Amino acid sequence: MVGASAFGSIAEPRTQPAPFEAVARRKRVFSGIQPSGSMTIGNYLGAVRRWVRQQHERQSIHCIVNLHAMTLPYDPIDLRRRTLDLAAELIACGIDPEKAILFVQSEVPEHTELTWILSTQTMFGELGRMTQFKDKGRGDERVGSGLFFYPVLMAADIILYDTDSVPVGEDQRQHIELTRDVAQRFNSVFGETFVIPEADIEKEGARIMALDDPTKKMSKSGGPANYIAFMDSPDEIRRKINRAVTDSGSEIVARDDKPAMKNLLGIYSLFTDTPISELEARYVGVGYGQFKRDLAEAIIEQMAPIQARLAELQADPDEIVRILNRGTERAREIATPKMEQVRQVTGISLKAGW
Numbered sequence: 001m002v003g004a005s006a007f008g009s010i011a012e013p014r015t016q017p018a019p020f021e022a023v024a025r026r027k028r029v030f031s032g033i034q035p036s037g038s039m040t041i042g043n044y045l046g047a048v049r050r051w052v053r054q055q056h057e058r059q060s061i062h063c064i065v066n067l068h069a070m071t072l073p074y075d076p077i078d079l080r081r082r083t084l085d086l087a088a089e090l091i092a093c094g095i096d097p098e099k100a101i102l103f104v105q106s107e108v109p110e111h112t113e114l115t116w117i118l119s120t121q122t123m124f125g126e127l128g129r130m131t132q133f134k135d136k137g138r139g140d141e142r143v144g145s146g147l148f149f150y151p152v153l154m155a156a157d158i159i160l161y162d163t164d165s166v167p168v169g170e171d172q173r174q175h176i177e178l179t180r181d182v183a184q185r186f187n188s189v190f191g192e193t194f195v196i197p198e199a200d201i202e203k204e205g206a207r208i209m210a211l212d213d214p215t216k217k218m219s220k221s222g223g224p225a226n227y228i229a230f231m232d233s234p235d236e237i238r239r240k241i242n243r244a245v246t247d248s249g250s251e252i253v254a255r256d257d258k259p260a261m262k263n264l265l266g267i268y269s270l271f272t273d274t275p276i277s278e279l280e281a282r283y284v285g286v287g288y289g290q291f292k293r294d295l296a297e298a299i300i301e302q303m304a305p306i307q308a309r310l311a312e313l314q315a316d317p318d319e320i321v322r323i324l325n326r327g328t329e330r331a332r333e334i335a336t337p338k339m340e341q342v343r344q345v346t347g348i349s350l351k352a353g354w
Contacts (some may be wrong), residue, residue, distance in 0.1 A: 027058045029200070030163040032105070032154070033080040039089045040227040041299065042208035042218030044306075045049055045270045050202060052094035061089060061331065064324075067105050067153060071146040075100050091111055092310035103327035105157065110335040114156040115149075117342060121185045122152050126178055132171075155179040160335050162195040169207060171200055176331040190345040201267040208267060211244040214259040224337070228292050231307060234300045241296040252283040252291050268295045271302045 031051050039048070054060050060115050066083050083104055095102055105111055130151055158166055158179050166176055176199040182195040206219045210226040218227045228240055247258040254262040269276045281289050313320055343349035 027164045028061065028161060028195075029054055029058045029165050029167060030061045030063070030158050030161050030197070031167055032063045032068070032157050033086065034065050034069050035079065035086040037082060037220050037230060038085065038229045038231060040208075040218055040220060040229055041267065041271075042227060042250075044093060044230075045267065046208050047167065048090065048093045048095070049270070051090075054167070055096060055100040055221065058164075061163070061234035062095055062100055062102045063101075063105050063157060063331075063333075064103070065154075065157065068150060071144060071150055075206075084317055084320050085314065087324055088310055091320075092306050092324065093189055094333060097323045097327060101327050101330045102323065103331045107324070107328040108331050108335050110154055110160055110332070110339040111153065113339060114160050114342060115153045117346060117348075118159075118182055118186065119149070119152050119155050121189065122155075122178075122182050124328065126181070127151060131174060132179070143237065151175050151178050152182070155182050157182045158197050159194040160338055161331075163197045164195060165200040166198055166200045167200045167202065171232075173201065193341060193345055209259070210265040210313045211240055211263075214245065214263045219303065228299065230303070236294075237300050237303070238296045241292050241299070244292065246288050250261075250287060252288070253280050264291075264295060265338075268298060271298050 009114045021151075030057060031047070033047070051060065051062060055347055062071070064083055064086055066079060069079060087102065090102060091097065132150070154175050158176075159182075166172075166179075168176060175195065180196050187193055187196075204314070210216045210222050211228070211319055212222070212225040216222065216226075220227060220229070223245060228237055228288075241264075244264060245260050246264075247260045249258070251258070251275075252265070253259060254265045256262070264275050268279055292301050314349065340349065340351075344351070
């Protein structure tokens with residue numbers, strides 16, 4: 001392989017081809033979600049409900065990021081199944097494929113092509129400082145380089161679509177900041193090419209905590225008592241809520257010194273669109289037992305139509321594939337011309353400039 005020095009530094013400014021003519025468009029929001037198994041109510045309340053709302057306000061793009069799921073050991077057959085299941089869950093929650101673009105990351109090859117190009121503008125030290133890599137890698141030299149490279153692929157996912165905002169939790173803020181830095185660096189070297197995205201962090205419902213440990217985020221990796229899954233039966237939901245940890249004392253209030261009750265009240269409030277203050281007033285003098293019974297029934301009632309729609313979709317996987325294929329076509333309508341622009345400004349396209 002010929003060294004970079006044979007061609008000069010890629011970071012060296014150069015004369016720029018004329019950029020694409022600006023075209024008026026709706027504000028664009030991009031969301032990515034890994035196919036890591038059945039969604040939990042934490043995923044729904046913390047993110048997906050918000051996505052459903054935003055699809056009526058902005059051009060919404062939802063990407064099932066199956067390439068990100070390859071950074072840790074996985075089973076290929078299981079990955080495909082989880083990808084289709086996640087698509088069904090998102091649609092069942094209310095993501096409308098006619099309003100939003102829903103597709104699978106690996107079906108749009110521009111994601112991986114742009115990742116390589118962005119890697120030339122991403123510093124090794126920047127990736128080494130990513131807290132998620134430090135947490136998952138833990139200095140193990142056997143960890144795949146994909147885990148280290150993960151944030152570059154994430155940056156490509158986002159800026160490929162000239163994304164204006166990315167709805168994420170606080171734990172993803174660092175990745176969005178890196179995305180912004182890389183996009184700004186690219187624009188500085190090659191000319192204005194990418195929109196610089198903003199992190200859209202919503203506090204309410206953004207972090208649903210575990211039922212068995214309110215100091216940790218609800219997660220499937222925490223064990224069955226940690227979360228409520230989308231396809232949990234009514235009896236399973238009642239049992240998990242009944243066993244959810246509570247705080248000392250008997251007051252049903254959302255205070256920092258009562259993290260378990262604060263979490264349960266937050267879940268109740270989001271599922272029923274009832275202010276927490278109203279719930280606190282309703283349960284003055286009422287024990288934890290009655291509160292938990294009411295909470296369980298509220299979850300069951302709200303999840304019933306989602307579960308029914310999900311069962312319909314999972315009974316017809318060909319329909320899910322059809323929806324995703326259409327989403328891929330729509331995603332590439334944006335991604336293909338953007339990548340052609342990138343190829344032109346970076347000098348790797350043999351076509352004449354515009």
